[in-house]
Amino acid sequence: MPQSDHPMADLDQPQEDGAAQADSRPDQIDSGPDNPPAFSPEPQQTRFLAAAWRALLRAWMTFRGDKVTPVRLASHAALLLMAVLVLVLSQVELPNWELVRMGPVQAGGIDTPVDLVFEPLPVGGSPLQESGVLVRAPVPFTEIPDRPRTGIITYTVQLDDTVLGIAEQFKLNPNTILWANLEDLSNPFVMEVGHVLLIPPIDSVLHTVKEGDTVDKIAKLYKATAEAIVGYAPNQLVSAEDPLTAGAVLIVPDGDRTPPEQVVAAPSAAGGAGTSAPWRAAGFVWPSYGRLTQRFWLPAHPAIDIGAPTGTPVVAADEGTVITAGWSSVGYGNLVMIRHPDGYVTLYAHLNNIGVNYGDYVARGQRIGSVGSTGRSTGPHLHFEIQTGGRSYNPLVYLP
Secondary structure (H helix, E strand, O other): OOOOOOHHHHHHHHHHHHHHHHHHOOOOOOOOOOOOOOOOOOOHHHHHHHHHHHHHHHHHHHHHHOOOOHHHHHHHHHHHHHHHHHHHHOOOOOOOOOOOOOOOOOHHHOOOOOOOOOOOOOOOOOOEOOOOOEOOOOOOOOOOOOOOOOOOEEEEOOOOOOHHHHHHHOOOOHHHHHHHHOOOOOOOOOOOOOOEEEEOOOOEEEEEOOOOOOHHHHHHHOOOOHHHHHHOHHHOOOOOOOOOOOOOEEEEEOOOOOOOOOOOOOOOOOOOOOOOOOOOOOOOOOOOOOEEEEOOEOOOEOOEEEEOOOOOEEEOOOOEEEEEEEEEOOOOEEEEEEEOOOOOEEEEEEEEEEOOOOOOEEOOOOEEEEEEOOOOOOOOEEEEEEEEOOEEEOHHHOOO
């Protein structure tokens, strides 16, 4: 039989020859009742290996017939390597890790509370600990209490300062500022820029000790008690019998320097200065709202009259001290007079009622009463005068 050029023909040929020979062979094993015929088939494993070998050869011949490139070869090698790794790793058994939660240890099985010990970090010193770690030092928030002032301080008057504004700044009564800085209360209090004022720590009177002064005498002078003077710690007194040093300054808590009330008569109509009024640094505000019913003219009427309904508010034309508050015996009815820091005096007459008292320090624009028709009056109106140097001047010169 001629040989085929195809390799697979040679591989299949032995199988055909073997089959033919098997058909032509006579049986070599006798069959009988005692000896059954014996078979010698090829084991199943042999047939599986032969088929695998033939498949591998077919793949090899196919591979030889194709054009092999490096990229294709590398991809096949990578796939084969991955398959081997999967087979190997699938056989690896990972250890079974068991996690155990540790509980608190209790001695003797008795439920006894455990005292926690806190070790506070040291405050101060170097923040560099022994371990060499820089630790941030604790910074507590400290609230400084608002302690009351105990000493006398000074204040330099600034532009646009007023007695009332300074008193509000230091939370004091305006009279406390006046009493501490005016020796003679009969004189007007003049405050200029740069003037240095004494500011007491509390509402009080400052008293400079003279020869022969005692605590009891000082208390009586300012309508206070000896116990209040001794009990005020900055005075450094043990008892009312302690000797006082001349020249020392004592603080009399809640003392009062208001002079005895004096009846101030309304100025006479004569002696007015006409329209040539002296210059004033600041003007006055209108004391009330209404219609101007009578103008300033001398010598009969040294004021202006503002007609308004009864009860219309009357305010202070500027800040100052009330030097008269009450009934006038010369025809002005209910009368209020205010002395201002620069020496000017304003007069408010025929009031229906009075809302301030003698010695009060009033603010600019503060209500002091209401329009009325008391005294010698022909109807409800406000009689308003401005005086300085003992003379009356036309209010319209100073009003806006």
